[in-house]
Each structure stands twice: as C-alpha cells, then as structure tokens.
Amino acid sequence: MKKWTLMAAVALTLSACGGSEESRTPAARTAPAGEELVLTSNALADTKTVAGEITTRDQSQARARIPGLLVALSVREGDRVSRGQQIGRVVDDRIGFETRAYDAQVAAAEAEATRARADLTRIQDLYDHNIYARARLDQAVAAARAADAQAAAARAQRGASASMAGQGAILAPAAGRVLKVEVTAGSAVSPGMSIATITAGPPVLRLELPESLAGQVKPGARVLLAADDLPAEARQGQVTQVYPAIVGGRVQVDAAVPGLTTELVGRRVAASIEIGQRQALTVPRRFVATRYGLDYVEVVSPDRRRSAVPVQTAPTDDPDTLEILSGVRAGDRLVATRTQG
Template sequence: MTRNIWILVFAASLLASCGRDKAAEPQARLRTPTGERLTLAAVAIPERKSVAAEITTRDQAEALARISGRLVRLSVREGDMVTRGQAIGLVVDERIGPETRALEAQIAAAAAEAERAGAELRRVEYLHRRGFYALARLEQAQAGERSARAQLAAARESRSASVAFSGQGEILAPASGRVLRADIPPGSSVVPGMSVATVTAGPPLLRLHVPQSLADRIGAGTAVTVDEDGFETRAGRIVQVYPATAAGQVVADADLSGLAADLVGRRVSVVLDVGSRRGILVPRRFVLTRYGIDYVDLVGREGAVARIPVQTAPAPDPTQVELLTGVSPGDILQNPGNRG
C-alpha cells in the first residue's frame, strides 16, 4: 500500500513539472532580443561600369613619303622627340639623277642654240641696215632668236623641277611630339603616301572603348576614374564621344590632368559613372556570412527575429553592401551581433 502511494506521488510530480514547462514555453517564444535595428528603404545607388582605355594623344600625325624610291636614311626611333619640320628621313629615286643630267645636257644645247640665234640676228640686223636683207628676213631672224631663248628657259625650268622633285625625297616631321612608330628599315622601297613614322600631336588623353549598350548613358562630363595605381590624378571627365561604332564599341576621349605622354599606347582599366538605380543598401555589420552564405536577421510583425539567407552585391561605399533578394523596402533588420 505504501509503495503504491509513493508511485502516485512521483507521477503527480512529473505531471506538475510538465505543466510548468508548457506554461513557460510561450513566454520564451515571445521573448526577443533587443539591439540595433534598421528599417530598409530603396535609395539611389550610383552605377559604375569598368571599361578599357588607352593612353594616347588627341591627334597622331603621319610622316609620309612624297616620292617613290628607296629609303636611304631614317634618323629617328620610337620614343624620340621631334619638332615640326625636322628632317627625319630621306628617300632617293635613282631615276632622278640620270634625268637631271639629261636636262643639263638639254640646257647646254639650248644655250648654244640661243647663242647661235643671237649672233645670226645681229648679223641680219647689220645687213638689213645696209639694205642687203629685206624686212622679212630680219623678222625671221628675230623669231628664231626668240624661239631659242624660249627653249633655253624651258630646259632650265625642267631642270629646276627635277631638282625640286628630288628635294621632295626628304621626309619631314609633320608635328612636334614624340615618335610612336618608326619601323621602316633603311633600304626599303617606298611609294608616295606611305607612312614612314607616326608622331604624337596634341595633349595626352585617355581613349575609352565603351560597349555600345552604354552609348546613351555617357556624354561630355561623365566622370571617369582610373582603376590602377601609378597615376598622380585618377579622376577625370569625358570630353568627347565619337558619333560612330566599331566592333560593337563606342570611342570616347577623357581628359585626365597630369597625364604624361611617356607611355602612349599603355592600356589601363577605368570606371565610368553611368547614372544610378534604385536599390537597398545596408551597413556590412547587418549581414552575417556563414559557410559562404549571407544571412540577415529579419524582425517580424510580432517582434520575433528570423535569420534568412539573402543575395548581396558590393556597394560603392566599402562599408556598405547591397541586398538583392530576400528583403523588401520597409522590412526591419537587426544587427546579428546583438542576438543572444
């Protein structure tokens, strides 16, 4: 009998303890931690795009051959500084020498003929005054003398033209600047209009190659930031957008103060400010990362906090992060560091 009583007492105590646990459970579920909270709102986020750029100059002038022939001298190399009008090369047409000598022979022949015609005219004039020759004979001698002098003048002009043509074999620097290309070896055959060297002209700038999908989002004044080290000034602005596309890209020039022309042709990475979009930004301390997954603590309507996964993206401010999925404007987040 006594043993049965103890069994009943023990069972009653177990039931009582279970009742106390069930009564305390709702209170634990309603208890929420307190701490720093943030109400989400959509804000304007600057949108930036990374594109390639090249250090170049506003213009590039070509030193061209003006006559056909053989390049016998090229006195500059890549990187040399030249001034406008400086002689940097020489083209020789081997046909000009024989032609010039032939013209000199023609001049000698024309000069002898002019001398003979002049002597003949003086003799006819003397005899005409004495009445031995008629006026027609005098006029004939005068015409012959004029023709001989004209032929002499023509031969001299032909020789001057030949000498001037040979002088066009000298290649002059078209602008003052730095030589970018001079890769035609001496001894090569060239033709008129062939580029022998390329010279920079104008101040240095950044030439951007922008995808055509961004063409309507850039223009004069668009901010440009160089995304590499080694530049004294890393911020500039677009000064010109060329109205044409090539290979799906738009070319634009950006002015960067203090840009040196020592490394013309160097390719760099730049960041363009192409406007803004609406998004949700939060401080990084509100995002918890575990095993490669980002979480935030979302405060519910009844005050309960739930930890949910979200997708994030870098923000312009390194102390912030953008939330792409999982939350909406108006939601309330709690700092995960305040949870017990």
C-alpha cells in the same frame, strides 16, 4: 527559531532576484547611444566596367615621297620629334642622272638662244641699212624669242628634277613621340610608304563600349581608372567625344584624364564609365562593421532594441560611402558602429 530564520533568508533571496530582473528589463529597451540614420533610397551613378587604351587623339605618318633607298634614318621608337624635323632621307640615283641630262639640255638651249640673239643683232643692222626686208627681221625676232623660251623650259625642267631630289627628305608631320618605325635604313621604299608613326595631340583614354550603351554615354560623363600604378591625378576624367560610328558592334569613346602621358601609348587599363543614374541604398562606412569577413549594421527596432543584421555591400565612387545591396530596406533605422572622424 531556525525555521523562521530560514524562511526569512529565502524571502530575501527571492526579493533580491526579482529586483535584479526588473532592473535589467528597462535597460534593454533604452535608446542605444550613438549616431542614428534612417535608410532612404538615393540617386547613385550607374557605371559600367570596360577596357580602355591610353593613346593620343591623332597619329600621323611620316611617309616617303619618292621611290628609292632609305639611306638614313635618325629616330627610334620613343624619340621625341618636332614638326618639320628631318628624320630620314631617301635617295634615287635615277634622279641624279636625270638632273645631269637636264643640265646638258639647258646648256644646249642657252647656246641656241645666244646664237639666235646674235643673228637678230646682225639682221637688225642689215635691216637698218635697207639690205634685209622687214619680213627677214621679223623671222629673226621670232627665232630669238623661241630660243629664249626653249632655254627657259630647259631650266624649269632641271629645277623640277633638282627639287625632286629634295623630296627625298623624310619630315615629321607633327610634334610628338615616335610610336613605331616601320622600315630600317637601307630598305627600298616607294612613294606613300609609311616610314614612322608619330603620336599627335594630347593623350586620351580611348574606350570601346557595346553598341547597346551608345545612347547612354554623353560628353561630360565621369570615367574612373582602376590602375593602381597611375598617378593620383590620373584616376578620374570625363568623356570628351563619342564617335558617331559603330564598328564590329562597338562604339569608341574618348575621355580626357589629367595626368596621362604618352610614355606608354597602347597600354590597356580597366575603367568604369558612368552611363546614367539609379536608385540605391547608401550609408556612410561608419555605420557598417566587418566581423569575420561579413558586414553587419546595427538596426534599431520600433521598441528601441538594437540587433546586428548581416548585409551585402558594394563600394561607390565615394570612398567614405557604401551601397547596401541586401539585408535591410528603406525606412530602417541604423545606428553608427563607429564615431565620425
């Protein structure tokens, strides 16, 4: 009796084990729950990381127009100025001496003109009384006209000298911010010497690209800035101008970036510029899981089995999308590791 009872227990145990195995096998082949995606190759913007400088479209120079001493300078670096504003004054003592000399010449010429007009009046009266001949009257008229002309020339020279003294005012050629002051008050300056550099025009991001990329960058290409301390609106812009010259193996490109200011002209920032498009595998971030510093995706095999595959990823311009560099290929079916939202 005990023998048959033992055999029945063993049979029941084997039967139970066989049923458990059969129940697990179909479960491993069932379709995994979650969103699925078939990897395809998509067009992705190809970018190049370059160095950029925040500057302005133009920079103007406030220059001295006469030689002399810079006796006054009313601006410093960072000050804002308006167009035509006087920011300094140059004085040349020789101009004052010349002006006083011309004043004396004007006085002498006017005195001579007064005497010539008086002579003409007397000669005219004598001519009217038939005492002087017509030739004597014509001579007096010519002398009076010459004296008047000499007086006018002397006044013109005095005016030119006085206006030369007015040329000593240093005026801002454009509205903007003083970027650099070249000289200090009390310095001797010469005509054409730069007194101050003033920013002019809107702020731009100026990039220097290798000449090999000159033909790949077009106006309208997108530019991304990598500086975290810039405002959110100053992180992306577009190329507005590609300069038609290559200097030192570099081509200059200007990009308009909303939110840039002239507070820090000359600041260097890292930027990525779009130079074309390429084919790449991209997936939403919810299809990628990170464990112990490695990225994984869940791949669904043709027999509906799911396995974790390590992949190498790279960020894209879209913060919700990643580029897969290796580990899977186009046509693989992935399942989301996280739910959307």
